[in-house]
Amino acid sequence: MNMATADAGTGTGTGANAGADNPAGGSDLRLERITKRFGAFTAVDDVSLTIPQGSFFALLGASGCGKTTTLRMVSGLEDPTHGRIFLGEREVTDLKPYKRPVNTVFQNYALFPHMDIFENVAFGLRRRGIKDVKPQVEQMLDLVELGHLARRKPAQLSGGQQQRVAVARALINQPQVLLLDEPLGALDLKLRRQMQIELKRIQTEVGLTFVHVTHDQEEAMTMADTIAVMNAGRIEQLGSPADLYENPVSTFVANFLGQSNLIIGEVTAKDGDTITLDAQGQRLTLPAARSRIDSGRIIAGVRPEKVSLATDAARIPNGHNVLTGGVVSDASFIGVSTQYLVKMPWGSQVGCEEMSVFEQNAGQEIHRPGTQVLLHWDPTQTFGLDGAQDLDAGSDPDDEASDVGAAA
Template identity: 75%
Template sequence: MSSNDVLGRTEGGDLRLAGLTKRYGSFTAVDDLDLTVPQGSFFALLGASGCGKTTTLRMVSGLEEPTAGRIFLGDQDVTDRKPYRRPVNTVFQNYALFPHLDIYENVAFGLRRRGVKDVKKPVTDMLDLVELGHLAKRKPGQLSGGQQQRIALARALINQPQVLLLDEPLGALDLKLRRQMQIELKRIQLEVGLTFVHVTHDQEEAMTMADTIAVMNAGRIEQMGSPAELYENPSTTFVANFLGQSNLLTGTVEGVDGDVVTVTAHGQRLTLDAARCPVRSGAVILGVRPEKVHLARTGAEIPAGHNRLTGGTVVDTSFIGVSTQYLVTLATGEEVSVFEQNTGREIQRPGTEVVVHWDPSQGFGLEGGQDIEAGAADIEEDAA
């Protein structure tokens, strides 16, 4: 079933925010935000609590009035329109289904409110899209959390919005169901071809579903790009720490030779690709993801050309099935995380003396002088 069959139209345009700002007294929740969400894309606003992502969503929906800036849908300026006059619908974390109506009537509600006489085909098509047609006569209280979320999605989509806003839509679900719904939401978005704007603090959720992620911090966009771009080439320590996990080492650029940057960090010479390092002299922060790093017992053979940090001691070993996660303390006192896939290799026990090593092409460089812990505390607060 195509998006035309289900929704009956495909026109619209990009969602564009121009200088969007929201202040509450002296506090700036959203700070001069310029952003374009391409039509038909699955876009995620990712950030910790209080970063401004939900406030941005509420301004797009019309539930909050901007202090400054404009909101455009295609060629239409919708900044001053009432919420019900915007071609935008929102799916909330709490579903907001009508408990006294069956599933069929919940989905039909928006059409009936607009005076549509024949609702049978669009409601049936929408229930088929979310694969819940067989439950049409049940009440919301008789459905699981994931089923209720899909009905909330169907009820929003049937109103033919140009943009669907998703405000932490999976936050109330348990981990296994949340992962199933991530796949389901992505399938539905691809099938209907509408613009989805998804607000979340969950990094895995954003990376699983979104074509493009904008990482927000203190009311501004820290970095925007595809999940792979942000993960492999973070531009700030905040993004490196908030999107996944990173080992970050402070150092000094010693020289650049062609495509190779040489860095001194913690008394050892390390290299990385010049294309992944914006710094050519002075202070630098060298980063490498834990799954790109390997362990070798002190004295064991290490691949030629690998970066290495010697004098390490394993202080914690955590077997989690698919991988073993190590925490290694270096002779200088810094800690390095190492995730090694479980392929039958010997597990290193706490107290083992090791060398940490990695392929130089797997590292990345960041401007020196940044807070090396930026973003890490935000993850801990959201997890609490």
């Protein structure tokens, strides 16, 4: 049986447990070999994961990858087929949802429309028989900066304000873990970006563990300390946003988290810390430390913003990787940068037929479609992947979609 063991303190999905850095374990959230099946369909496949107390953690993946099912098992809304769930040293696998020190904020917020904001936030306290709710409710509303709207109804608030009310209502119950299930999905782009910053501020102030499920790469990278990229019910890679972006372990992660130019080649030499490869007669090099393979078929990857264009070889810095024979097929001016597509003289069997290049607009010439160009970049910005992988994995957000709604 395949097992995806992940540690929020490492850059891959195969490290030792994060608890090693936190001997007491605190209130770390720990999943041990969790599997969830719906009939013949496996939504979550033998996943082990430790999320340190007080961290902002994101489960990122396309529809059907198992991220929401994982969240629902943590909350108690789904029972695992196999495996165990712990909060600190306490096993909560078989506890009913209301008995777990966990609260969830959903995409639709689930606010009570007939109650004002004060009473929505006070609801959990009143259910527990607490009489004097005013100090705690006011504290929570101040935390989410909505104290001045305490007597308004949800319908009188914007989507972002309603989302903050939902967070306050969840936090007032003092959970050990707050689960966020696509909480920004209903907001427009500008408001979503504002709320990303706001949620991170709230998490930092209260110091609770936030586990955030999203399909939005930018959202995960903006807020999370650690991201687990999920694919087909397993953790493909786990690490900090920067580590996942700069050092993807698979074509799926390279394509799903941002954009990548992927080129198939054959390793021709490994000399100390440098790997040399041949791609259709073009010589490229990359650091051995950034490659998952050092012989045979290899996929060399480079992010679009690392690549530059030139029409004169004399202007290319010494030692750069260079690809010749490119022709600009599209140039899009978007303000801070110009985004190019460059047609390459090879077929799709060698990799991307069109290379993506993002150049910052700093007064340089804009290359028009039809211009013959050289592509070049610092070899240290290249990463290497196993050449047997699917070049297109992760490039289509619907690749992993499932008919099983609970597995979203």
